Amino acid sequence: MSVSILNxxxxxxxxxxxxxxxxxxxxxxxxxxxxxxxxxxxxxxxETEHGxxxxxxxxxxxxxxxxxHNLPALLxxxxxxxVSVGGFSxxxxxxxxxxxxDHPAVETLELNLSCPNVEEAPEAAAEIVAACRAASRKxxxxxxSPATPDIAESARAVAAAGADGLSLVNTIRxxxxxxxxxxxxxxxxxxxxxxPALRPIALACVYxxxxxxxxxxxxxxxxxxxxxxxxxxxxxxxxxxxxxxxxGDPSALNRIRVELEASARACGLENAAAAHDVALS
Amino acid sequence: xxxxxxxxxTVAGRETVGPYTIVRLERGGLDPGDPGQFFMxxxxxRVLPRPFSLCLAPPxxxxxxxxxxxxxxxxxxxxxxxxxxxxLGPLGNGYDLDVAQPLLVGGGIGIAPLxxxxxxxxxxxxxxxxxxxxxxxAAALVPNAEVVLEPTxxxxxxxxxxxxVLACGPEPMLEAVARRVPGAQLxxxxxxxxxxxxxxxxxxxxxGHMRRLCVDxxxxxxxxxxxxxxxx
Numbered sequence: 001m002s003v004s005i006l007n008x009x010x011x012x013x014x015x016x017x018x019x020x021x022x023x024x025x026x027x028x029x030x031x032x033x034x035x036x037x038x039x040x041x042x043x044x045x046x047e048t049e050h051g052x053x054x055x056x057x058x059x060x061x062x063x064x065x066x067x068x069h070n071l072p073a074l075l076x077x078x079x080x081x082x083v084s085v086g087g088f089s090x091x092x093x094x095x096x097x098x099x100x101x102d103h104p105a106v107e108t109l110e111l112n113l114s115c116p117n118v119e120e121a122p123e124a125a126a127e128i129v130a131a132c133r134a135a136s137r138k139x140x141x142x143x144x145s146p147a148t149p150d151i152a153e154s155a156r157a158v159a160a161a162g163a164d165g166l167s168l169v170n171t172i173r174x175x176x177x178x179x180x181x182x183x184x185x186x187x188x189x190x191x192x193x194x195x196p197a198l199r200p201i202a203l204a205c206v207y208x209x210x211x212x213x214x215x216x217x218x219x220x221x222x223x224x225x226x227x228x229x230x231x232x233x234x235x236x237x238x239x240x241x242x243x244x245x246x247x248g249d250p251s252a253l254n255r256i257r258v259e260l261e262a263s264a265r266a267c268g269l270e271n272a273a274a275a276h277d278v279a280l281s
Numbered sequence: 282x283x284x285x286x287x288x289x290x291t292v293a294g295r296e297t298v299g300p301y302t303i304v305r306l307e308r309g310g311l312d313p314g315d316p317g318q319f320f321m322x323x324x325x326x327r328v329l330p331r332p333f334s335l336c337l338a339p340p341x342x343x344x345x346x347x348x349x350x351x352x353x354x355x356x357x358x359x360x361x362x363x364x365x366x367x368x369l370g371p372l373g374n375g376y377d378l379d380v381a382q383p384l385l386v387g388g389g390i391g392i393a394p395l396x397x398x399x400x401x402x403x404x405x406x407x408x409x410x411x412x413x414x415x416x417x418x419a420a421a422l423v424p425n426a427e428v429v430l431e432p433t434x435x436x437x438x439x440x441x442x443x444x445x446v447l448a449c450g451p452e453p454m455l456e457a458v459a460r461r462v463p464g465a466q467l468x469x470x471x472x473x474x475x476x477x478x479x480x481x482x483x484x485x486x487x488x489g490h491m492r493r494l495c496v497d498x499x500x501x502x503x504x505x506x507x508x509x510x511x512x513x
Contacts, residue, residue: 016478016496030481038491045474045482047329047353052474056481059491195328247475248323248330250369251287 003233003260003272005253008220008243009084009110009143010056015073020250027079028241029070031086031112034095036062040117041187046176051195051222052244053174055117055188058086063096067103075105082108084143086115090123090131097136109138110218111163114145114170116192126157133162141218143167144205146198151205152212165216166209167241169202195244198222203235210236211280224252226259230267234278283312285477287369292360293342299418301390302358303336305344306368313338314371315378316398317449317468317500320345321476323367324353330369331357332473334394334449334499336422343368346419348390372476373499374512376466378402380445385423386435386458386465388450389416394468396422398447410435410454436461459503467509468500487511 004025013030014021021027039059046053061070074081083106087093093111100106111132113125121128129142142158144151146169155166171192176185184190202221210217219237223229224245232240240260245252264272290306297303304322311320313335321330322345331353337344349358360366376398385407387395392409399407407426410433411417420428429438435450436457446465448458455467471483471494484491487501488510497511504510 010481011479013478039481039484042484043472043482044484045472045480047327047474050328052328054474054480054482059481059484244328244474247480248321248328249287249367250475250477250479 002257003229004239005229005257006082006218006239006241007246008241009112011243011246014077014079015070017250018077020246020253021077021079023253024079025239026082026107027074027077028082028110029066029074029084030060031058031084031115032060032063032066032096033058033086034063034092036060036065043186044191046185046191048174048176048193050197051193052247053176053186053191053193054171055186055191057117057188058115063099067099071103071106080107081105082110082141084110084112085132086112086118087121088119089121090128092121093128094131094135097132097138097140101136101138106138108141108165109136110141110143110167112143112170114143116145116171116173116190117188124157125154126161129158129161129163139164141165141167143170145170146172146201146205146221152208155209155213155215159213159215163215165218166213167218167220168205168209168237169198169221172198172201194222196222196224199228203231206232206237207235207279210277223256226256226261226263229256229260230263230272230275233272234275236277236280238276283314283371285370285372286311287367289365290343290368292362292364292366294362295358295360298346298422299415300348301416301419302347302349303344304347304357304360305339305342306366308341308343311343311368312371313343313397315375316401317375317394318371318373319476319499320368320370320372321473322357324356325360325364325366326356327353329353329474330367330476332372332476332495334468335371335397336393337396337400346390346393346422369476373495376447376468376500377512380447382444384408384440384444384446386439386446386448386450387423388435388454391450391454391468391470392419392423394449399424408435408438410450456507459509460507463503463505465503466500466512467503469494469498469509485509
């Protein structure tokens, strides 16, 4: 059995790069909000030595235009679709979940409970999950921040509220300063940090959550090779997702898929799925 | 338009031109594309590649003009003949070459796409602006160029009837050209993580909305009142 590989939300536009999207086991959309959003001012990205910061700010068409224009085009790709759901209140999230209820081709709703680049909803993650659970029978994955003080406790809370799975992790808030002006590089000052430096942090979150709850986990954060993906599976991920690596290498998915199985065999395992939870035993 | 490909290309050589560096890569299976299109070039040791428009397309090669000002551009400028780097492209749109009376306008490192553009348009006149004489050494790459140095700006010496302006340069220069010459073609620049529409880092206000330069540009058209529009 092979381990499924997805993209991390916001790290691929399936309509701009359909040939990349078709190599995925499922495509995760950029976060959809109730209203259209122009996103944050520029500069929005900054590279650092071991990762990158982004401050996109959930730019997107809003749920109406998404359902009318984007979703039909996405469905035509023939890849299972996960919709990333965002908002600024529990009712925002629930309204989007309700809108997508009648789209059978939307396989999973991933609740983005952790965007570091916009104002957060006042409700706790579990309250938002509960509101979405009441609005939808679809599979709900809760995407959590690595900056959560106790990820195991958060995992238990969203599980109790009705989440069917966890997406771990989102980016972590970071700051870059211009080396000459010593002012923040990003217009919104702080941004979400991703890439190689996030990987051990993500691994720790997946490990802690997998120890705490019996839910499927999408593990992501700095995966750039099959070896990295295998480690994420061993730490408790059932599925892995690629983010920053796709920016520099749109073909990373095929490479990592091959490397993942090779890495598993190099560890004496029959396949990559056999590595699941090995680190927890 | 040629499809973008990603390949690991071999460095054929590099030369310095004033403070700038030309990095030449063996072309492999990559198409040079149209002038104004760009390529994402791997920056060794860095997390993200860097976008560069094609400067010259010598037979079998792709040549890029770089200003080594940051860790990524310095890493690429330090590449030695025989080193290999991943390159993705050509990406974005190019200039519309169906122009009756072309005038190329460039500023600083923004002259990068003009040598290839000049070659494809049959060496039309060009107007180039630089900070000082050292930077202006790069003007030798563009045939039939008139050069001005700061404090004179290219927009101050644009002819009253400039014809079909095809420009590339710093944002203030492009904005000034857009105000002076509605309809001018402007190759814009923005930091990019991916170059193929994935990251939403490179947005510019186009047609009144924040749109991705890598998808809707990088060549834009000057609209009314200095606004910029997508070419199509």
